[in-house]
Amino acid sequence: MTEEPKKTSQVPTTKARKSRLTMDPTTKEKPVIPKRLTKKQLEQSLKDAQAQVEKHKHQLAYLQADHENYVKSMERREANLRLQANRDLISSLLPILDDMERALLMVPQIEVNEPFINGYLMLVENLKSVLNQAGVKHIACEGERFDPLRHEAVVREESSTEPPNTILEELRKGYLLKGTLLRPSMVKIAVPPPKAKAEKDSATETKKK
Secondary structure, eight states, rough: OOOOOOOOOOOOHHHHHHHHHHHHTTOOOOOOOOOOOOOHHHHHHHHHHHHHHHHHHHHHHHHHHHHHHHHHHHHHHHHHHHHHHHHHHHHHHHHHHHHHHHHHTSOOGGTTOOOOOHHHHHHHHHHHHHHTTEHHHHHOOTTSSTTTTTEEEEEEOSSSSTTBBBEEEEEEOOEETTEEEEOOOOEEEEOOOOHHHHHHHHHHHHHHO
């Protein structure tokens, strides 16, 4: 009979035990204890952190202000675009309104109460109401003093009863759009007659002497 070789127990060496311990995944590394800071170092660290906080606060405030300015700028631009679009549209409607009102002036008095005329008048008033809701306002003229910023003098008529530059007649209506000039009024204004003008000039020369 062949004898089986005897099993010998192998005792790991110290180096092998250390190697296994090192490779053991469950082995935890010893935490590194940070070096204790002095009071002066802690105070300096706190000052640095506070300075960083203030810096970021200023940057945030600047970004917020810049964003608000951008939003306001875009809102103004959008409002201006809407206003310009409204101006263009309303300006194209004003000549139509002029013709409609001029047509009403040509209706004989006897036909004023006819159903067709009443319906036409209602249509004109509806158009005026829509323009009024959009911010369109008629510029007052007759009896007012001439204002070159709102009126356009196309006719001058001598008058001894009205002061010079008084508007005698409105030849074409003018309008404002939300307080700004949309179309000036065409008007007839009073000028002094030649005799009155000569007397006024003579009085002025006498005062100068």
